[in-house]
Amino acid sequence: MTRCTVTTGFFVLGRCGRPSVAACPQCARPVCDEHAAGPNGLCPECAAAQGYGSHDAHDPGWAGGYRRHFYQSTSSTYQDRAWYSSFDSYDRGSFERGGDHSFAEGDFDDDDTGFVDS
């Protein structure tokens, strides 16, 4: 089963892990029904990159859209390039199966995944 590889979390990053129902038309990463609900079926990251992200914190998707901007700005405040690049490589890791940041455990456990709880 292909799983949704959308990055979740803000400081503690993870992968969504729900069963995917489609692929993002922009980046082709598999997305679940919840994360494919963006404009034109875009994943949250691609939607935010195209300016579709919400600016209202009451919106449940606001934090996901704000995250990349926040990592960029704090990376500059802390003068720590590794801070932003670690987030960026984590997010990009979902495209590289077997890489250091590749898809592993998702937010949503399922019995048939074969992953063992620790």
Add this chain to the structure above:
Amino acid sequence: MFWRKQRAAIEGFHPLHQSLIWHRSFSVSMRPAEWDALIRGLARHESVVRRRRWRLPARTRTALVPLVRVLTEDMRPDGVLSVALDLRGPKFPEKTGPRHEMPVQRPVTSMKQWFVVDPWLRLRAELRDGSVLELAVTDRIRYRRIRKRNPRGKIKVKYKTKKVLRVDATRRLAKAAAVRRPASPPPGWIVVRVKDGPRPVIRATAKIPAAADERALVEPILTVSTELFRWTPPGTGAQRRTA
């Protein structure tokens, strides 16, 4: 009776939403789904309630909602986020410290100084990597009453205030969590302390000049909190899995 439709609408709101309107404060522990329900209710406040007196405090929109949205992103559905919010403002005797007489020089004839400490937000979040984040945001206002007399005997009394925001962030990591010193130090205005042990504790404290623009309030709070997570960079923290 005036405003009866709006009053009736308020009676249908979430109890914490009502508490914000009537008492401008609340203290509660809830799970992310319950916080989401509250925030969805807060989002439609302005469309339903137009009376100025019943407006939500501005910091609900500029600080509470964004912080809750960010922290619940990092929590498991069964994690608990506790919030103690007090947006009544600084003008309460219990928040006011004693007045002290300050040394003066002519033409100032007397100066009294006192501080008001208003801890308006305290948060505790159980994050999904097993760590616990505690956040305290306090307004600290210095008041000075200055009495001065000019050569012709005319007396003037002036009040001056200086407001700073103090942010204290603490992250208690999960047992045996790996901690790695970040490549670069934090900015000079953030003080960091790390306590090693079976459960390492990282504390970051900052004193920030009060922002003229309250809309940008959440940014410095999150920037201070960032230091706690630079010690466990994204993707390196062990995910806590429960059966």
